[in-house]
Amino acid sequence: MSSQSEPEIVDRMQSHAPPKNLSSHYSEMPDRVRENLILRRKIWPRMNVFNENWMCFLAGETGDGKSYAALRLAEALDPTFGPHRVTYSVEEFLEIAASDLPEGAIIVLEEAGVAAGNRNWYTVANQVLDALTQTWRHRNNGAIMTAPDFDLIDSHVQRRFHHLGIMVGKDESAGISKARWKYIQTNNETGKMYKKYHRMIGDDGVLRRHKWMKFQLPTPELVEEYESTKGEFTDDLIDDLLEKVRAESKEAETEQLSPVQVAKEILDEGRVEEYISEASGGEYFDRALLKMDYGVSEDESKQIKKYVVREADLDVM
Numbered sequence: 185m186s187s188q189s190e191p192e193i194v195d196r197m198q199s200h201a202p203p204k205n206l207s208s209h210y211s212e213m214p215d216r217v218r219e220n221l222i223l224r225r226k227i228w229p230r231m232n233v234f235n236e237n238w239m240c241f242l243a244g245e246t247g248d249g250k251s252y253a254a255l256r257l258a259e260a261l262d263p264t265f266g267p268h269r270v271t272y273s274v275e276e277f278l279e280i281a282a283s284d285l286p287e288g289a290i291i292v293l294e295e296a297g298v299a300a301g302n303r304n305w306y307t308v309a310n311q312v313l314d315a316l317t318q319t320w321r322h323r324n325n326g327a328i329m330t331a332p333d334f335d336l337i338d339s340h341v342q343r344r345f346h347h348l349g350i351m352v353g354k355d356e357s358a359g360i361s362k363a364r365w366k367y368i369q370t371n372n373e374t375g376k377m378y379k380k381y382h383r384m385i386g387d388d389g390v391l392r393r394h395k396w397m398k399f400q401l402p403t404p405e406l407v408e409e410y411e412s413t414k415g416e417f418t419d420d421l422i423d424d425l426l427e428k429v430r431a432e433s434k435e436a437e438t439e440q441l442s443p444v445q446v447a448k449e450i451l452d453e454g455r456v457e458e459y460i461s462e463a464s465g466g467e468y469f470d471r472a473l474l475k476m477d478y479g480v481s482e483d484e485s486k487q488i489k490k491y492v493v494r495e496a497d498l499d500v501m
Contacts, residue, residue, distance in 0.1 A: 216260035238326040244351030249361030255402040258290040267409040290326040365397040447491035
C-alpha cells in the first residue's frame with residue numbers, strides 16, 4: 185500500500201474557495217473578469233486555465249435584455265469577441281464552432297430563429313447542440329445560447345450546459361439587466377440534474393450565496409454592429425417566411441376544387457342525400473352544409489347545386 189495520501193478531488197463549480205494558484209493568472213484576466221467573483225473563479229478559468237469548454241444558456245422572453253446580456257458577457261470574457269461571432273442559426277453556429285478559434289473565444293447563438301416563428305428551431309438546436317457538446321469537450325472555448333425557454337431543450341442536452349441565467353428584468357434608464365444565475369450539476373449515477381446557486385468565500389473572507397448576475401450594456405460599437413447584422417438576418421428571415429407563406433397559399437388555391445369538381449365528387453361518392461334537408465315547404469338542397477364542408481362561396485354553392493340537381497335528376501327546392 186502506498187504511503188502517499190490520496191489526491192484531493194474537488195468539484196470546482198461547487199467549491200467555496202478559489203482554485204489553487206488562480207492568483208497567478210490574475211494578470212491575464214480581462215478587467216471585467218477580475219471584478220466579478222463568478223467570472224473570475226468559475227467561468228474564465230474553465231477555458232483559460234483548465235482548457236475546458238463552457239456552455240451557458242440565457243433564458244427570457246423577448247425584450248428581457250438577454251441578447252445584450254449575452255453580448256456583454258461575451259465581450260467581458262473574450263477580448264477578441266465581436267459581431268463576427270454572433271450567430272443567428274444553428275448551422276452558422278456549428279460552422280464557427282468548428283473553425284480555428286483562439287483560446288477562450290466565445291460564440292453567441294441568438295434567438296432570432298425562434299422570435300421569427302421558426303417552430304423547428306428547438307428541434308434543430310437540440311440535434312446540433314447534442315452533436316456539438318459531445319465533440320467539443322476538448323475545446324477551450326465558450327458558447328452562450330439565448331432563447332425563451334430552457335425547458336424546451338432536451339434534458340440530456342441541458343445537462344451539458346454549465347450555467348443557466350434566467351433574465352428577471354432590466355432598468356433601461358440605468359442600462360442594466362439582471363439574471364438569476366445558477367450552475368448546473370448532474371448526478372452521473374442517476375442522471376438527475378440540479379440547478380444551484382454558487383456559494384463562495386469572497387475576497388473579504390465571508391461565505392455568501394451568489395444568486396444574481398448584473399449586466400451593463402455592451403460597448404456602443406458592438407451594439408451598432410450587432411443591430412446591423414441582426415437586422416439583415418431578420419429581414420432575410422422574414423422574406424423567406426413570407427415567400428413560404430405565399431407558396432403555401434398558392435398551393436392551397438391550386439388544391440381547392442372547382443364547383444364542377446365538388447359536384448362530381450358528391451355524385452361519384454354517392455353522397456347526394458347528405459345535402460338534402462327538409463323544410464315546411466318540402467325537401468331542398470342544403471347549400472349551407474355545402475359551404476361548411478367545402479368552404480365554397482355563395483355563388484359557387486349555387487353552381488354546385490345546379491349541377492347536382494341536374495345530373496341526379498332531383499326534385500328539390
